[in-house]
């Protein structure tokens with residue numbers, strides 16, 4: 001039976017709001033563990049920018065499962081202290097302070113504002129607690145500021161290229177996707193948060209990949225929907241009356257926004273034959289279901305399992321013997337998992 005435990009910490013009142021899973025709570029003696037090489041228990045602090053983000057929350061579920069498996073495999077009890085920063089960097093900074101004060105051996109930070117890691121880095125360095133940043137990438141200069149800082153994520157440009165390839169193939173294989181028959185693709189972009197590394201790069205590479213495949217494109221509109229399904233639905237509903245019949249392709253920076261576009265098309269009673277081609281990125285459970293139903297032409301798998309396992313293995317190594325040699329870090333600091341294209345014929349394998 002797994003002994004790992006998860007402490008869910010309420011962000012506002014700083015109390016333990018929930019405690020779940022079986023067994024033992026790691027009783028920790030603050031800093032002493034940080035120097036212990038043969039730990040019997042370790043404590044990992046995690047703070048996510050927004051616990052309601054579909055991709056991040058699914059990645060955290062997988063992370064907790066891996067922690068259970070790691071504990072069973074090694075016999076070292078793992079306590080996870082998990083916080084939701086609820087989109088506030090100030091809140092997240094206080095959470096990191098609490099995690100350090102609570103004796104976490106390592107803190108894993110999904111930054112709210114990827115340009116504001118300074119407070120986190122300064123506190124961590126002062127207390128000699130390593131930090132694994134994940135999913136929201138800080139600039140290299142910041143990661144270089146101390147040797148015990150790491151980043152786990154993916155290569156944003158790769159997902160853009162794959163999204164562009166999926167879209168280009170859809171038009172090459174089916175000429176009726178060019179609804180007005182003008183030999184060009186009229187497209188609309190639904191973008192993630194302004195300033196997020198994945199939003200900027202995914203859009204740029206998706207479009208340039210389509211163009212490089214020999215297809216002319218014309219942008220009919222774009223909207224920032226902050227990775228969010230409801231916001232994407234609202235923005236799409238606003239764009240439909242003006243551009244509805246012109247739009248032949250929706251390039252969404254993630255699956256949730258692609259699904260928001262689909263929600264808007266359904267709400268507007270637009271017949272399925274008149275829908276544009278819709279492509280997403282992530283391969284979340286709901287995104288994969290939409291590919292299976294043929295509502296999305298495809299998606300790009302953002303390897304949440306690989307990333308979660310990378311964060312866990314790195315956190316575990318940093319909290320125990322410090323041996324990182326098996327982790328194949330790039331430049332000793334980065335772990336980036338590859339993306340993969342998911343087309344209707346691949347989707348069942350991913351849904352499993």
Ligand code: BGC
Pocket residue numbers: 053054055056135136198227253254255281282302
């Ligand atoms: C994912 C998005 C997610 C964002 C959060 C991206 O890599 O594709 O779905 O909302 O990270 O930072």
